[in-house]
Amino acid sequence: MALTERPKDWHFVVPLPEAKDSQHRFSQVWTLDLKEPLSCGAQEFPFPSPVEVSVKTQRTPEGADVLIGITGEVATECRRCCAPLTVAIQQEFMYSYILQSEDVGKVQEEEELFDDSNRVVLPVPWLGSGIDVTDLVWECLVVALPLYATCPEGCIEIDSLLPAEDRMDPRFLILADLMDEEKQKGGK
Template sequence: MALTERPADWRFVVPLPEAKDSQLRLSQIWTLDLKEPLSCGAQEFSFTDPVKVTVETQRTPEGADVLIGISGEVAAECRRCCAPLTVAIRQEFMYSYVLQSEDVGKVQEEEELFYDSNRVVLPVTWLGGSVDVTDLVWECLVVALPLYATCPEGCIEIDSLLPAEDRRDPRFLALADFVDEEKQKGGK
């Protein structure tokens, strides 16, 4: 059965450097051996290799930055020609945990501080010695999957290889059969 939500047994906790040490970076690496495919965007992705998750943390004057890297390989099918293909996934995501101040207006100012950067701002009231990034790792894995996987060299021109009666997209065969049945019944 394909995964549609984060596995319940996942737990990813990373240490944070001490608040006074803004130069120190701490990192943690996990290898996920996903046996079930992941269902996303009406497509299933099977993992051909274990997925490597790298998380790096660093304190900032505002709170802490968390950099999550996802790398692996998935088997999918081309969205144009339905041929099987393998796609490498390698993405990095930046999250900034910003300590929420007592002033409500300051939160908006803190979010505006990072507005132009490629990071997601997560307001928090407190930061301890570690942070649970389990939900973020799941989010990053799903977002790293290809939205529109296509053959890298370009698809084979199906129209030129097949006779005219076989030039239908195989994904629509069931629909075409249904339409033919309806026409035979006298439907529109």
């Protein structure tokens, strides 16, 4: 059965350097052996090999930065010609945990500080010695999926090999059969 939500047994916690230590970084790596495909966007994505998740943390004056990397392969099909493909995934996602201020306006100013960067800002009331990134890892894995993969060298031009009356997207053959049945029944 395909995964449609985060597996219940996932638990990823990364350590954080002490609050005063902005130079030190911690890293953690996990290997996910996904036996079931992941279902997303009306497609199923099997993983032919394990997926590596790397997480790096660093303290900042505002709170902490978390960099999540997803590396692996996913099986899919070309969106143009329906040929099977194996697509490499190598994505990085940046999250900035910022400590909420007593002053609501200050939180908005802190969020604007990161507004133009490629990171997600997560306001938090406090930061301990570690961060649970389980939900973020799931989010990153889903976002990293190639929903519109196409053949890297270009699709085989099936249309050019067929006579004009046979040129049809293979995904619409079922609809063509249904239309033929309706015409035989006397429908329009």
